[in-house]
Amino acid sequence: MALDRNTAMQVADVLSKGLPYIQRFTGKTVVIKYGGNAMENEDLKSSFARDMVLMKLVGINPIVVHGGGPQIGDLLDRLNIKSHFVNGMRVTDSETMDVVEMVLGGQVNKEIVSLINSHGGTAMGLTGKDGNLIRARKLEVMGQNDELNRPEIIDIGHVGEVEQVNTKVIDMLTHSDVIPVIAPIGVGPDGASYNINADLVAGKVAEAVNAEKLILLTNVSGLKSRDDKVLTGLTATQVNDLIEDGTIHGGMLPKIRCALSAVENGVRTAHIIDGRVAHATLLEIFTDEGVGTLISRD
Numbered sequence: 001m002a003l004d005r006n007t008a009m010q011v012a013d014v015l016s017k018g019l020p021y022i023q024r025f026t027g028k029t030v031v032i033k034y035g036g037n038a039m040e041n042e043d044l045k046s047s048f049a050r051d052m053v054l055m056k057l058v059g060i061n062p063i064v065v066h067g068g069g070p071q072i073g074d075l076l077d078r079l080n081i082k083s084h085f086v087n088g089m090r091v092t093d094s095e096t097m098d099v100v101e102m103v104l105g106g107q108v109n110k111e112i113v114s115l116i117n118s119h120g121g122t123a124m125g126l127t128g129k130d131g132n133l134i135r136a137r138k139l140e141v142m143g144q145n146d147e148l149n150r151p152e153i154i155d156i157g158h159v160g161e162v163e164q165v166n167t168k169v170i171d172m173l174t175h176s177d178v179i180p181v182i183a184p185i186g187v188g189p190d191g192a193s194y195n196i197n198a199d200l201v202a203g204k205v206a207e208a209v210n211a212e213k214l215i216l217l218t219n220v221s222g223l224k225s226r227d228d229k230v231l232t233g234l235t236a237t238q239v240n241d242l243i244e245d246g247t248i249h250g251g252m253l254p255k256i257r258c259a260l261s262a263v264e265n266g267v268r269t270a271h272i273i274d275g276r277v278a279h280a281t282l283l284e285i286f287t288d289e290g291v292g293t294l295i296s297r298d
């Protein structure tokens with residue numbers, strides 16, 4: 001059906017307003033951490049997939065790193081396997097690692113790949129094991145030994161941190177028309193699998209590819225002040241102050257830490273945005289206002 005003249009003018013106006021952003025970001029790489037709420041609702045899923053396809057078509061290179069904590073939790077429940085977290089990391093024994101690998105590398109990764117492809121893109125899914133994309137080492141977590149009243153390293157199993165990202169594999173894909181979709185599983189020197197927090201992987205991938213932006217989709221409207229207002233623009237020093245005075249805590253802490261590390265290691269800006277808003281990624285890239293918190297170097 002043809003658009004009426006007014007609507008057609010509005011469409012032309014919106015497209016034309018996107019021009020400066022397309023000019024600024026074409027040829028640049030943007031790493032997007034996708035997870036949480038944005039992955040559980042059909043409309044949000046398809047708006048995310050369309051955003052990735054559109055970005056690619058206007059010359060931006062999107063790289064998707066996904067989570068899937070709730071999906072791992074669901075399958076563990078169905079299998080009657082208990083799961084708990086230390087410092088925001090899932091304690092991962094061998095049995096849990098098998099489930100993590102099945103859910104992240106199989107179910108969630110392939111769902112995102114086919115979602116993007118069904119909207120006209122060409123996405124390819126990888127775990128950190130494919131092409132040795134994410135080399136990992138065991139993560140050492142400090143805890144308190146109450147009996148001896150001193151800190152000690154707690155063994156949380158097959159949980160890793162990123163040692164190195166093989167950018168050759170990513171370059172191969174981004175220089176073609178392919179959108180890489182990465183599951184946060186790392187590989188150790190002996191070929192073992194490591195379960196890695198998806199925010200950490202997104203941050204390290206963004207650093208390794210010198211991304212223009214790291215975008216972390218989450219379930220709040222952005223980084224908030226003590227009186228619950230979204231803080232729209234912050235420098236690294238301001239973020240450090242908010243960590244020190246306790247304004248940032250819980251699940252936001254690891255997210256913010258990897259955003260900070262990213263901007264301090266070459267990524268131009270990091271964005272914490274609301275994954276519950278349709279087309280959140282597009283709004284963040286193609287408008288000045290954005291939809292969350294922008295963190296930049298000092």
Ligand SMILES: Nc1ncnc2c1ncn2[C@@H]1O[C@H](COP(=O)(O)OP(=O)(O)O)[C@@H](O)[C@H]1O
Nearest residue numbers: 036218219220222223224247248249250251252
């Ligand atoms: N200053 C803050 N601003 C916003 N959220 C915060 C802040 N401090 C702590 N949080 C908490 O961090 C949560 C986001 O982290 P998390 O639940 O781990 O996100 P995700 O599941 O998207 O990775 C928010 O829902 C909120 O409860």
Ligand SMILES: CC(=O)N[C@@H](CCC(=O)OP(=O)(O)O)C(=O)O
Nearest residue numbers: 035067068069089090196197198
């Ligand atoms: C070590 C660790 O905790 N790994 C995460 C990996 C998935 C993830 O990070 O998913 P979200 O981003 O959706 O939370 C986990 O097992 O849940």
